[in-house]
Amino acid sequence: MRVLIIGAGPVGLWVGANLIRAGHAVGFVGRPRVTEALRTAGLAVETPGGNWHVATPAVYDSASDAFAFGSSDLICITTKAYDLAVALDEIAAAQLIPVGSGAVVAAFQNGVGAEELVAARFGVTRAIAATTTTPVSLVGPARLRVDRAGGGIAWAAHDPAATAPRKCIAELVATGCGVQVADARALKWSKLLLNLAGNASGAILDLPPERLFADAQLFGFEMAMLREAVRVMDAAGIQAVSLPGAPAASLAWALRWLPDVALKVVLRRRSRPRAVTSARRCTTILRMPPGEAKWPG
Numbered sequence: 001m002r003v004l005i006i007g008a009g010p011v012g013l014w015v016g017a018n019l020i021r022a023g024h025a026v027g028f029v030g031r032p033r034v035t036e037a038l039r040t041a042g043l044a045v046e047t048p049g050g051n052w053h054v055a056t057p058a059v060y061d062s063a064s065d066a067f068a069f070g071s072s073d074l075i076c077i078t079t080k081a082y083d084l085a086v087a088l089d090e091i092a093a094a095q096l097i098p099v100g101s102g103a104v105v106a107a108f109q110n111g112v113g114a115e116e117l118v119a120a121r122f123g124v125t126r127a128i129a130a131t132t133t134t135p136v137s138l139v140g141p142a143r144l145r146v147d148r149a150g151g152g153i154a155w156a157a158h159d160p161a162a163t164a165p166r167k168c169i170a171e172l173v174a175t176g177c178g179v180q181v182a183d184a185r186a187l188k189w190s191k192l193l194l195n196l197a198g199n200a201s202g203a204i205l206d207l208p209p210e211r212l213f214a215d216a217q218l219f220g221f222e223m224a225m226l227r228e229a230v231r232v233m234d235a236a237g238i239q240a241v242s243l244p245g246a247p248a249a250s251l252a253w254a255l256r257w258l259p260d261v262a263l264k265v266v267l268r269r270r271s272r273p274r275a276v277t278s279a280r281r282c283t284t285i286l287r288m289p290p291g292e293a294k295w296p297g
Contacts, residue, residue: 002070003027004075004076005028006075006078006079007030008029008030010138011108012030012076013028013043015076015153016054016076020057021052021054022175024175027060029065031061044140044144046143047149048146063093064093067096071101073103075105076105077091084109088118088122091105105122107130112185114188115128115184124162126162129158129181131188133154133244134152152243152245153172155172155173155180160183179243183241187241189233190246193230193252194248198267209267214268223260
């Protein structure tokens with residue numbers, strides 16, 4: 001399978017590294033400092049079980065340059081959610097999905113609504129919802145670190161009846177590149193539920209999850225927020241599903257039925273010092289004096 005990844009950040013590089021190791025032909029579109037490092041030395045991946053080195057077969061500085069990659073079977077968009085619309089515009093302008101091609105597009109953005117944007121631009125039969133539950137971080141322009149063992153990639157067709165996404169996902173799963181989830185909304189809402197726990201509040205308050213959960217007032221706020229998310233899912237008829245290494249279904253059950261004292265034990269056991277999130281980086285930038293704010297990397 002030929003796969004083009006738009007966004008050579010931690011998620012894009014991790015997804016691409018797995019696809020390359022599984023034998024797929026992969027091209028990356030990323031920022032010049034990253035693409036230059038990839039061209040020079042390839043991609044180094046540090047994992048708890050040992051280190052990898054991935055020779056990058058194709059690297060491009062823009063979507064228009066990626067036209068040289070040729071026809072793709074799958075385009076993975078791994079940019080941040082606020083850059084998704086721009087990425088879709090660039091894909092269309094570069095004609096990376098020619099009329100009549102069978103290419104499908106996977107949206108890896110956290111939150112909900114990304115697949116709807118893909119479907120509106122390229123058609124509902126091309127859209128795939130995707131996520132990764134492996135925590136990764138960049139420790140250099142072309143050096144990726146897996147912060148914790150476990151996790152994986154999950155895929156779901158936005159339209160369950162669409163043939164092209166189902167065939168693409170089946171091939172990915174067959175080569176060991178993740179698992180299939182039947183319901184795209186369930187996939188994204190389950191990841192959203194997992195991401196809510198200790199992330200948003202931690203970024204705003206500059207506190208790690210374990211300290212949030214240790215404070216009675218903050219923990220109560222976290223539980224109210226998580227239970228509201230579960231109520232929204234229930235009202236929308238969305239069933240939480242467990243993702244690779246991420247038991248969202250169990251978390252949803254616990255939020256419905258367990259008292260806070262039991263939930264605190266569960267969540268504190270699962271909490272860990274986390275890599276700096278995008279939300280926390282953004283919060284740090286907003287606190288900087290005028291003229292000093294600069295997005296890291």
